[in-house]
Amino acid sequence: MTVSKTAEKSSEKPADAAKGRKDAGEPQAEALQLGELSEQLGYVLKRAQLKVFENFLRCMASLQLTPAQFSVLLLVEKNPGRNQTEIASTLGILRPNFVAMLDNLESRDLCARIRSTNDRRSHILVLTDKGKAVLARAKKLVATKHEARLNDLLGQANREALIGMLSKIANEF
Amino acid sequence: MTVSKTAEKSSEKPADAAKGRKDAGEPQAEALQLGELSEQLGYVLKRAQLKVFENFLRCMASLQLTPAQFSVLLLVEKNPGRNQTEIASTLGILRPNFVAMLDNLESRDLCARIRSTNDRRSHILVLTDKGKAVLARAKKLVATKHEARLNDLLGQANREALIGMLSKIANEF
DNA sequence: CGATATTTGATATGGTCCATAACAATTATC
DNA sequence: GATAATTGTTATGGACCATATCAAATATCG
Numbered sequence: 001m002t003v004s005k006t007a008e009k010s011s012e013k014p015a016d017a018a019k020g021r022k023d024a025g026e027p028q029a030e031a032l033q034l035g036e037l038s039e040q041l042g043y044v045l046k047r048a049q050l051k052v053f054e055n056f057l058r059c060m061a062s063l064q065l066t067p068a069q070f071s072v073l074l075l076v077e078k079n080p081g082r083n084q085t086e087i088a089s090t091l092g093i094l095r096p097n098f099v100a101m102l103d104n105l106e107s108r109d110l111c112a113r114i115r116s117t118n119d120r121r122s123h124i125l126v127l128t129d130k131g132k133a134v135l136a137r138a139k140k141l142v143a144t145k146h147e148a149r150l151n152d153l154l155g156q157a158n159r160e161a162l163i164g165m166l167s168k169i170a171n172e173f
Numbered sequence: 174m175t176v177s178k179t180a181e182k183s184s185e186k187p188a189d190a191a192k193g194r195k196d197a198g199e200p201q202a203e204a205l206q207l208g209e210l211s212e213q214l215g216y217v218l219k220r221a222q223l224k225v226f227e228n229f230l231r232c233m234a235s236l237q238l239t240p241a242q243f244s245v246l247l248l249v250e251k252n253p254g255r256n257q258t259e260i261a262s263t264l265g266i267l268r269p270n271f272v273a274m275l276d277n278l279e280s281r282d283l284c285a286r287i288r289s290t291n292d293r294r295s296h297i298l299v300l301t302d303k304g305k306a307v308l309a310r311a312k313k314l315v316a317t318k319h320e321a322r323l324n325d326l327l328g329q330a331n332r333e334a335l336i337g338m339l340s341k342i343a344n345e346f
Numbered sequence: 347c348g349a350t351a352t353t354t355g356a357t358a359t360g361g362t363c364c365a366t367a368a369c370a371a372t373t374a375t376c
Numbered sequence: 377g378a379t380a381a382t383t384g385t386t387a388t389g390g391a392c393c394a395t396a397t398c399a400a401a402t403a404t405c406g
Contacts, residue, residue: 032263035251047343049218078208090205121354121401170220294372294383
């Protein structure tokens with residue numbers, strides 16, 4: 001747990017608190033022992049998640065999409081005509097916090113709120129043409145720059161196994 | 174991404190936004206399609222991480238230890254005599270944010286800051302006797318209630334493979 | 347029908363965590 | 377011995393999360 005987020009600038013680079021050298025000249029305090037920490041599920045899970053998000057943001061820099069925004073666009077595309085409550089709750093976002101998020105996407109003309117004719121309380125969500133185009137580009141970036149990197153690192157089979165196990169944890173733990 | 178934290182109370186239970194029934198009587202809008210989202214590494218990683226932390230907190234309720242606090246105690250035990258900067262940076266915690274965390278642990282008499290005689294700027298960190306005792310109990314709880322659950326869910330071999338892959342991501346991604 | 351309850355989107359607000367700047371005390375460097 | 381660097385700390389702002397509350401619209405039920 002307890003790892004930084006951005007890591008774009010100085011931050012802290014956990015694993016090598018005492019620089020990444022092997023045995024340079026200066027005395028230099030030796031590295032700390034992680035011990036049982038490196039076997040702790042939560043610890044390594046959090047670390048991995050931060051790294052993945054960080055990489056995601058880098059890949060998406062040109063489109064300025066966060067993981068959360070990307071997930072909203074994906075879900076709206078797959079389920080057009082749903083209202084805010086449905087989209088938000090499916091993603092585990094609380095309705096109050098979803099408002100500002102939609103304000104952002106809508107101000108960038110990526111999606112739109114449409115007053116429902118059936119139930120004039122609710123806002124139907126749809127992707128704009130620009131939203132569809134941006135999402136298409138985002139998908140390509142994710143596939144070629146982000147997910148592909150996992151394959152390089154773990155191999156196709158392991159990558160699928162990993163996703164499967166994480167899904168199981170997310171759903172059944 | 175974008176999933177809640179506590180999940181103790183109402184929150185949002187992502188997967189079943191429309192309740193967990195199969196096909197009850199009422200019309201009831203059908204569930205949303207996750208689509209490609211369920212294959213997104215970041216999405217499933219974040220989901221899993223939240224679930225694991227949530228479970229960790231439940232297991233530790235009697236000791237009132239968060240994942241971050243647990244990691245600090247583990248690291249201080251394994252590396253006694255180190256100062257705040259060393260412990261914090263190894264965990265990826267920024268020094269300013271580590272102060273309040275230590276204030277908490279110290280006020281509960283779990284660890285202590287000792288002014289170093291070599292360098293009177295730095296505070297050497299050590300576990301108190303109570304801290305050692307609490308950490309020992311915490312380890313048992315984690316092993317029997319937390320990590321054991323992963324074995325039940327994935328099996329020993331898969332659990333180890335998972336930790337290995339996550340470590341690889343955390344270190345090499 | 348009409349009173350009451352529920353739902354939807356929204357606002358306000360507080361908590362937690364993360365990040366940066368700046369400071370005093372101490373130590374290192376030159 | 378003057379200057380720079382380090383350590384712990386404070387102050388502060390941002391991002392994200394959670395709760396209470398509201399008005400408008402709808403549902404429910406007597």
